[in-house]
Amino acid sequence: MRGIAAAGAYVPRFRLSADELADAWGTSHASGVERKAVPSADEDALTMAVAAAERALDAAALDRVELTLAAAATTTPPLEEGELVPRLVRALDLPASAATATETGHTAAGAAALSRALDADGPALVVAADCPEGDPAEADHPFGAGAAAFVVADDAAAPVADAAWHTDETPGVRFRERGDGDVQGLDITTYQRDAVRGAVTEAVSALDVDPDGADAAAVHQPDGRFPYRATGDLPLSNEAVAAGTVVDRVGDAGAATVPLGLLAALDGAGDGDLTLAVPYGGGTAAAFAVEGSLSVAGIDDLDGGTEIDYATYLRERGYVVSGEVSGGGAHVSLPNWRRSLDQRYRLVAGKCPECGGVTFPPEGACQSCHARVEFEAFEAPRTGTIRALTVIGQGGAPPEFAELQQRDGAYAVAVVALEGEDGTATLPAQITDADPESVAVGDEVRATVRRIYEQEGVPRYGVKFEPTE
Template sequence: MLGVEEAARRPTFTGSTRAGAAALLAGFDFAPEGPVLVVVADCPRGEPDSAIEHAAGAGAVAFVVGPAGGVRLVEHAAAAEPYPGTRFRQAVERDVRAIDVRSYDRAAFVEPVTAAIDGLDADPSGVDAAAIHAPDGDLPYRAAKAANVERDLVDRCATVADLGDTGAASAPLSIARAVADGHDRILAVGYGSGASADGLVLAGSCPVGWPDIEPNELDYPSYLRRRGDLSGSPPAGGGASVSVPSWKRSLPQRHRLVAGQCDSCGALAFPPEGACPRCHELGDFAAVTLPRTGTVETVTTVGQDGAPPEFAPLQQRSGALGVTIVAFRVDDESVSVPLQVAADAEPVEPGETVATVCRHLYTQEGSRGTGGRSVRNSFDND
């Protein structure tokens, strides 16, 4: 998807809301060897009538950590208390469950968070913002009060009020917001793994792309369809699914829009296979990565039963699929590529410039399929 070198290390942190802070710490550990990309994403969910679901949100943040410049790690402290934990999700389940004993939940959160902050040499009053993990709008402030951190420092970068509980991405998102707002000395605390916490002090500044998120209201039936609670099984027959080997072979095209350029006439072909679309030669194609932006040539929608069977659950959740034909130019050559319109994107019209983003397309036989979708262009450049 990103064209990362095959030899690059790819550690994964999961199974805990502490994973986001752990990944960021690992990024600082690896940074002396070269640039490190740290990506944190989470989307907790509970039963529709639970407090966990009512507070649940979704968030993702990416950091590039390097050996010099930008935001640096000043110090780190960890703490743990012998609490069995407050929230659980078994591997075969989608929903998070909670013990839901309020006094116990508070103690299990406040004690390790406070201990991690106390373990730092830095004076909490000397920071500009406090990015504390926020499973709800109450616990981070209780922990801040116990650790003598001013409430205003938490308010400066809190995301729980507008994004909800973003799980492992909670503290990293607050760090990004703090840096975006110009705060150059930040206290951050990640929490999870039973009752354990990581305290970090970060200092410095760097550019941050913080998006403007427009609210999208759903009625209750639409919400249940979006969750997949009202979705049935894929229809039997009616089309062939894409095999895993075929999907794997097409990943460069699905993720990075890798086209082919004919050795004989220079025409572009997408996908880069078969005969050249211009001279019809059966020679080799040179790999060419298309730009991330292109021009819409035509737009249509595909209703239910009109798409391959693997898209049936998506259509049950989101309705008709928007599909575009987008022209991409490389020098004097152009090639047209079919792309779905991202479900959360505004409608587009022919002649508009769109950007390609990588999104989840469907899940088939337990394997998640991802690929390019088009959204109205909001990037400054290609």
């Protein structure tokens, strides 16, 4: 039976506690949320999708060239108009012939992406990644971040036994005005609760399984109390709902919350267990009945993280910085940037056929023998060692990195050596996810795709390195 063959989860390392938030505002509008995940200044829906997908693909027993579909779901794409999935395909080195789909605009977008994958011929990749934001004084309080990725295939470890839908118009429950980055709602509590509960009940009741036998249920969860209220008309135990609830630990991650809850439930399930996934958004509730269990790479991220204070939170999310950049910086034209994507995403280096030396990027003359040759391309290892290091202090960043520094403070830049069977590639790169004073020459680091900077209105992405410990 077709279903989930492998999965990966990713949650950003920063965490903001409900107590810290309440101390800042005198109250917290995040019922049942004990702490929430906070994306770093160089993270967004795309970078989190790449991180979760890498984990899922590494756990899958297939070659990436076999994938026939890549589908992504988010309510916070990096650009309001501009496809996310082609960047995902390039960063993950997926086949250019794979069909693509981007689902957005509502928190049940992950259900639409998963449904496409279940209907596809051949293995498919589905990623739900999100980082919603709102008015810091109120609407933003529960919002977190995270990503969940699924490799969907036949004869899967966690087959999807059935799926059902229910759609009705429910204006004002949750929306974002055109051109506005803030999520809003009309806060008509009873209307919202009844609308969602009715849709959830109808979708689950249409499944060809008995919900009374469900061992776990990941249900629409904008806060910690809502999933229990949304299932009030269904024969689901509180223990089953709790098994699929993650909003208390990572916050409301939009389209990614229920997928993360489903992965948490599957990772803790038994071989014969039944898990329901019931996202809701934009008037649509979907219900999936998933059987069995699955080991999920990265699921421990749900309970990890580094605590930050509220002031740091405001800076990381860009609420209190101007983002204005003085000067033009090092302009790299988009055509030139595009030509270097294989190096920026996948660390493609070149081996000299004359002397065997390695050149990165693989352009021009060999860095060892200086011969003009046709390099033999190969992917350098994604784990390496810091050979040299410096810290760019406040105000010392080139103009294109000024916004990052406003939000994240000083950052480290290192020369990293990537030693592999084909030789050693050496390159300069930023260090992320670490106090710049805590890293040193000799430390082991691994590559991660992050946002580099924005130029000409287009966000640009590439490899940075994070400490392995």
